[in-house]
Amino acid sequence: MRLPLTYVVAVLSYASCVRSSFSSQCLAFNPQNSIFNATLTVREYVTAGTNILFPDNDASCGRPSQAVSVDLCRIALHVPTSNRSSITMELWLPETWQGRRVLASGNGGIDGCIEYENLAYGTQHGFATVAANNGHNGTGGHDFLNNPDVIIDYAWRSLHTSISQTKSLASKFYGNTYQKSYYIGCSLGGRQGIGAADRFPSDFDGIIAGSPAVDFNHLYAWRASFYPITGKSTSANFINASLWSTIHTEVLRQCDTLDGVQDGIIEDSSLCHFRPEALLCSNGTTANCLSPAQVDIVNNIYSPFYGSDGKLIFPAMQPGNELLAASGLYSGMPWPLSQDWYRYVLLNQSDWDQATFDLADAMLADEINPSNIRTWPTTLEPFSSRGGKILTFHGGQDQQITSYNSPRLYNHLASGRDASSTQLDEFYRFFRISGMGHCEGGPGAWAFGQLGGSPAVGVPYEPSSNALAAIVDWVEKDEAPETMTGTKFVNDDPTMGISFQRNHCRYPRRNTYTGGNASNPDNWQCKYV
Structure with a gap:
């Protein structure tokens, strides 16, 4: 008409x-x-x-x-x-x-x-x-x-x-x-969100805090520790990007099928107890294998970082992120963020060399704790008691902040509140995103509206598949997210269609394959195991 x-x-x-x-x-x-x-x-x-x-x-x-x-x-x-x-x-x-x-x-x-x-x-x-x-x-x-x-x-x-x-x-x-106040951030932004809930509990009603850089002082010490472990890129035992690719292939060989599916994704990296000794050079072979010194380097990277007092400084790096970390923490170069933090904040010494980093430097960071930046809350009770909600997530292949630190925070809060998972879930829900790097990227189904920019915002604005929509419904309708459906776009381009999806579980549940087409999210279930 x-x-x-x-x-x-x-x-x-x-x-x-x-x-x-x-x-x-x-x-x-x-x-x-x-x-x-x-x-x-x-x-x-x-x-x-x-x-x-x-x-x-x-x-x-x-x-x-x-x-x-x-x-x-x-x-x-x-x-x-x-x-x-x-x-x-x-x-x-x-x-x-x-x-x-x-x-x-x-x-x-x-x-x-x-x-x-x-x-x-x-x-x-x-x-x-x-x-x-x-x-x-x-x-x-x-x-x-x-x-x-x-x-x-x-x-x-x-x-x-x-x-x-x-x-x-x-x-x-x-x-x-x-009417309502919300927050969205990842990495440092995740720490900012958790810190705001702790320091200013009335600032926000709902918080999205991804891959949070909490226990900040210890995190920056942990990051600084990689350069002395890997050595300079010119050192005799340095592991270059090509060799890290070989290591990644071996990680997948040992751990990819632990979830029952061979797809290049380690669904739960905490189950992967990687043994680099499998790549030890033998019978005169020197290519695509590790020397004894290099095996020690890899084992050090995948080990928890302890202080001289035997107390944990920061959890171990999880396996599976090797392709991403090879150009970052494993690159044989000083980690610039830690270097600047020590130079311009902790030491006021602009020529400090990260190669000299030791346990004394690690302990110093938390002793100074500038502006009380640590961000390691015990209960978040004032925030939760006024109805505040936190949706947090962490990628299982994070190359900058080990994904093991987010379960550590979850358990720390549960212990501080003397709360069960069911009780903690009333205001704080944590989702492990398999196959995701730092805040985004990776082989997994990692797009779920968790940050601005494509392709994370290429998903529908619906609570089941979009973190921003989910936190709004949780705050305003008291409809908490049970799972978070992530999407993997073809070539990470929303215009090219969907490769597969996966329903990511809230911790401490584990995503468990039940059979059939693994690309179908309905063929996975969240279970306590």
């Missing part, structure tokens, strides 16, 4: 009027008047489909632009946090404010990089979304040197300040009080 021309013109005129009204609302908003000493640096109306450019963004952050899918009002503010530090925060306000929800995004590493992809992701689903730079710009730690105030911003103040201001500013902009 052909619509009358007058009707079509009226509809287009109305849409144009609404768009013009929101644009005017945006350009008339003066958020800096509500924040002491704040400076407005950007205020612009952005239409759906725009690719926003960030010419002044620190190049090390690697985010020169960001496409947006909805009409929004973009606000950027410079906000002082002390007499010698400040944060830059970006608040993106979508035209349609769904459920009067606000969302904050975390950061990564030791960086001060705004995660624009999470701003776009949040506004796509109607959240007033904020992200901040943690009090400094770029991925390095130079700005921490001799400035404890910047360290405070990094440890907690940047996130707390930005979400506190967002609640107020969003309510003023839309003329309605916000």
Whole structure:
């Protein structure tokens, strides 16, 4: 049926009027008047489909632009946090404010990089979304040197300040009080989420905390320990990327079929007790095998890290991540994040050499515990008692933070609360994502809306398969996620279709193959075993 021309013109005129009204609302908003000493640096109306450019963004952050899918009002503010530090925060306000929800995004590493992809992701689903730079710009730690105030911003103040201001500013902009507050982050962002629940239990109602960098001081010591173990890339016993590929093949030979399926994915790496001795060179063979010294290196990498007092500093690295870690922690190069943390925060010694790292350095990190950054809560009782919910996850092939640390945190909380898994699950649910690297990537079904950017956001916005939708339903409908369905796209490209899916289980349940087509998620069950 052909619509009358007058009707079509009226509809287009109305849409144009609404768009013009929101644009005017945006350009008339003066958020800096509500924040002491704040400076407005950007205020612009952005239409759906725009690719926003960030010419002044620190190049090390690697985010020169960001496409947006909805009409929004973009606000950027410079906000002082002390007499010698400040944060830059970006608040993106979508035209349609769904459920009067606000969302904050975390950061990564030791960086001060705004995660624009999470701003776009949040506004796509109607959240007033904020992200901040943690009090400094770029991925390095130079700005921490001799400035404890910047360290405070990094440890907690940047996130707390930005979400506190967002609640107020969003309510003023839309003329309605916000209803619920959410958080999304991975790695350092995971630590920020857990830390916020501990330090400021009323900041968020729902938190997505992926691959959390908790027990932060010990984590950065553990990471620093790899360089002395592997040796320099020029050392005689160094294991290069090609040999790590051989080791990975042997890991899969020993452990891939423990779950009953040969698919290149170790469903539960805690069952894999890898023996590198199987690759020991013999009978004069020197290619694609390990020398005795190299066997010792591999065994050290896959062993827990203990202090001189015999107490655990950090759990062992899990096997299965060799292809990813070969260019990172196993590369025969200093781990830059740990090096900067020791140089500019712990030691104030800009020429410190990570090759000298020893147990004394490891113990020093936790003794100093700058700005109480450790993040190792015992109960999270104030957060849970007000109805807060945490959805956390960790990839089984994480190449930067061992996936064994997240069960350790879960068990630590259960012990601190004297709670059973059923009781802990009332507010804290942890999902092990088999075949996923650090926050994303890997051979597993790893896309489940856990962070902005493709392909994680290529899944439907439904609680069963999208972490952001799941945390909203848990908070607002008390419908907790039983499993989290992950999707593996062909070539990790949502436009090429789905390769397979898997229902990832909440800890301590284990995903168990029951027979049939392993690509069918219904042929796996979550069991206590």
